[in-house]
Amino acid sequence: MIKLFKVKEKQREQAENANGKPPVKKQSPGELRLHKDISELNLPKTCSISFPNGKDDLMNFEVTIRPDEGYYMGGTFTFSFSISPIYPHEAPKVKCKTKVYHPNIDLEGNVCLNILREDWKPVLNINTIIYGLYHLFTEPNHEDPLNHDAAAVLRDNPKMFESNVRRAMHGGYVGQTFFTRCM
Amino acid sequence: MADSIPQSRSRDLDKLLLRPGNLVGPTFEAGSQLRDDIKECVRVLVIGAGGLGCELLKDLAFSGFRNLEVIDMDRIEVTNLNRQFLFRLGDVGKPKAEVAAKRVMERVSDVDIKSHFCRIEDKPISFYNDFHIIVLGLDSIEARSYINSVACSFLEYDSDDNPQEESIKPMVDGGTEGFKGHARIIMPGVTPCFECTIWLFPPQVKFPLCTLAETPRTAAHCIEYAHLIKWDEAQSGKTFDPDDPEHMQWVYSEAVKRAELFGIPGVTYSLTQGVVKNIIPAIASTNAIISAACALETLKVVSGCSKTLTNYLTYNGVEGLHTKVTEFVRDKDCLVCGPGVLIELEASVTLKKFIDLLEDHPKLLLTRVSVTYRGKNLYMQAPPVLEEMTRSNLDLPLFELMGKTPRDIVHVTGAAGKGDKKQSCSRKLRVIFKGMVGVTDMDMAGGA
Numbered sequence: 001m002i003k004l005f006k007v008k009e010k011q012r013e014q015a016e017n018a019n020g021k022p023p024v025k026k027q028s029p030g031e032l033r034l035h036k037d038i039s040e041l042n043l044p045k046t047c048s049i050s051f052p053n054g055k056d057d058l059m060n061f062e063v064t065i066r067p068d069e070g071y072y073m074g075g076t077f078t079f080s081f082s083i084s085p086i087y088p089h090e091a092p093k094v095k096c097k098t099k100v101y102h103p104n105i106d107l108e109g110n111v112c113l114n115i116l117r118e119d120w121k122p123v124l125n126i127n128t129i130i131y132g133l134y135h136l137f138t139e140p141n142h143e144d145p146l147n148h149d150a151a152a153v154l155r156d157n158p159k160m161f162e163s164n165v166r167r168a169m170h171g172g173y174v175g176q177t178f179f180t181r182c183m
Numbered sequence: 184m185a186d187s188i189p190q191s192r193s194r195d196l197d198k199l200l201l202r203p204g205n206l207v208g209p210t211f212e213a214g215s216q217l218r219d220d221i222k223e224c225v226r227v228l229v230i231g232a233g234g235l236g237c238e239l240l241k242d243l244a245f246s247g248f249r250n251l252e253v254i255d256m257d258r259i260e261v262t263n264l265n266r267q268f269l270f271r272l273g274d275v276g277k278p279k280a281e282v283a284a285k286r287v288m289e290r291v292s293d294v295d296i297k298s299h300f301c302r303i304e305d306k307p308i309s310f311y312n313d314f315h316i317i318v319l320g321l322d323s324i325e326a327r328s329y330i331n332s333v334a335c336s337f338l339e340y341d342s343d344d345n346p347q348e349e350s351i352k353p354m355v356d357g358g359t360e361g362f363k364g365h366a367r368i369i370m371p372g373v374t375p376c377f378e379c380t381i382w383l384f385p386p387q388v389k390f391p392l393c394t395l396a397e398t399p400r401t402a403a404h405c406i407e408y409a410h411l412i413k414w415d416e417a418q419s420g421k422t423f424d425p426d427d428p429e430h431m432q433w434v435y436s437e438a439v440k441r442a443e444l445f446g447i448p449g450v451t452y453s454l455t456q457g458v459v460k461n462i463i464p465a466i467a468s469t470n471a472i473i474s475a476a477c478a479l480e481t482l483k484v485v486s487g488c489s490k491t492l493t494n495y496l497t498y499n500g501v502e503g504l505h506t507k508v509t510e511f512v513r514d515k516d517c518l519v520c521g522p523g524v525l526i527e528l529e530a531s532v533t534l535k536k537f538i539d540l541l542e543d544h545p546k547l548l549l550t551r552v553s554v555t556y557r558g559k560n561l562y563m564q565a566p567p568v569l570e571e572m573t574r575s576n577l578d579l580p581l582f583e584l585m586g587k588t589p590r591d592i593v594h595v596t597g598a599a600g601k602g603d604k605k606q607s608c609s610r611k612l613r614v615i616f617k618g619m620v621g622v623t624d625m626d627m628a629g630g631a
Binding site: 027028029030031032033035036038039040041042043048049050051054055056058084085086089090091104106107108109110111112114117118120121122144145146148 | 324325328329332378381382384386387389390391392393396397411412415416419518519551553555557558559560563564565566568569572573594596597607608609
């Protein structure tokens with residue numbers, strides 16, 4: 001129960017002491033958890049992270065992946081991460097900023113990775129997602145297509161898929177779509 | 184004694200407040216003084232003026248509270264009118280908080296309700312400290328989490344890690360979803376805070392993007408396709424605003440096209456709104472029941488006229504009726520409401536020295552430490568790019584890095600424990616600088 005006599009006392013005090021402390025920035029629980037995730041990052045050589053808004057905004061960052069094997073070897077792909085204040089209750093929002101010819105990433109940068117949506121769990125972390133993204137480049141998957149055409153080519157003609165990926169990464173057209181160079 | 188006191192308009196309330204009882208709180212003092220104090224001194228903040236908020240304002244006003252304030256960022260929509268009973272057709276488009284306050288004041292004499300038409304984040308933290316109790320009628324986890332962390336930020340602990348009573352900001356949280364609802368009491372430092380039990384919320388349903396793109400099976404799939412994939416494709420650069428009817432209409436018509444293509448029935452405008460904004464149909468009676476429980480708990484917390492529920496009531500009216508009260512327990516290491524570890528330092532201690540101290544501290548034994556203070560990352564031991572950016576802080580006194588605040592909360596992460604049993608963790612620290620006793624330190628001495 002509230003002690004009413006204290007309530008009255010406090011009101012008097014507050015009236016006397018009108019100018020309180022200056023407003024201070026509040027750190028959301030999501031930021032604190034993210035702080036832990038980031039401070040424990042253990043990335044492979046092929047992945048790097050950067051903070052475009054400086055060291056005090058961890059909620060928005062970019063991850064760059066340079067696969068050293070598979071179809072996408074030699075390419076450089078950047079993803080933007082945006083983290084909600086109720087992270088990890090809600091998964092990070094991840095978009096691929098590099099236009100890529102990939103069965104699981106569409107031309108708008110949407111990424112089909114199960115742990116980003118239907119299989120996200122609060123026990124997962126930023127490290128897991130980065131490894132998941134890396135995995136998309138070493139093992140593109142035609143069964144969960146976002147880019148329907150790329151998925152069909154990968155399934156039916158892996159050789160042609162390989163040459164399409166090369167052409168896209170060097171900068172050029174695959175079908176009607178132009179890809180900027182990302183090597 | 185009750186006979187000699189003139190009866191107020193709230194006869195039933197008087198029965199609770201003017202008579203002693205067997206279930207009363209330890210400091211309960213029956214009498215008209217209590218009734219008057221509740222009227223005159225107690226300030227209640229209602230957050231949200233929607234389905235629950237309308238009910239709450241009415242219930243609290245009828246429960247003898249006179250000084251109410253309400254905050255809500257939304258305007259009235261036509262679809263609110265079936266249950267948000269304070270609003271009329273002519274109010275559509277007006278701010279909910281303003282209309283709700285006005286209507287209750289028109290109907291209940293002597294009650295004073297101040298309205299705030301803004302986001303909860305727009306108010307300075309000190310605004311919230313002005314109230315004795317905060318009642319939540321919200322529909323999002325994010326907003327609850329925010330208010331919870333604000334209310335918990337007022338909490339002070341004494342040197343034995345006991346919460347100081349006068350710093351506790353009680354909250355009563357109501358929530359409804361269709362025929363289900365909950366009412367809970369949060370006494371920061373005493374009962375679990377919102378963050379202690381946030382894991383109880385089921386994850387939001389999210390469909391795999393590839394299902395949306397390739398193999399839609401339901402009307403919701405078609406709507407999410409239009410909302411998440413088609414919007415970006417067609418409206419490049421424009422941010423989708425769920426509160427803009429034109430945007431919603433666009434998503435709806437795209438969803439209809441999609442549904443026709445795959446022969447899926449059931450896409451409607453209201454379903455589109457529901458899926459995109461994650462709305463579950465609201466039931467007026469559920470709001471009324473949950474609000475009544477919240478208002479009663481508010482009265483109990485304030486007056487001590489009865490024991491409060493401990494501490495989480497769930498209500499389920501889907502098949503028949505089921506209610507249950509569960510006593511949730513606190514997370515002793517909760518970063519939001521927990522006491523944290525008290526650390527006393529000389530003002531000259533550098534960040535480096537401070538980090539070394541944590542390694543030897545018996546309650547912490549932390550290695551690989553990163554430090555953050557009020558949104559500023561003082562030191563990050565990883566990744567390398569951040570380590571480099573924060574390394575120069577290591578030689579600066581922590582006191583300086585904290586803006587010469589004599590005492591405050593600092594958060595650290597690192598690996599705790601010894602040898603093979605190291606476990607990564609986040610910890611809250613209550614840092615106090617010796618000899619820097621200011622006015623703020625006096626509360627602490629008083630409570631110890």
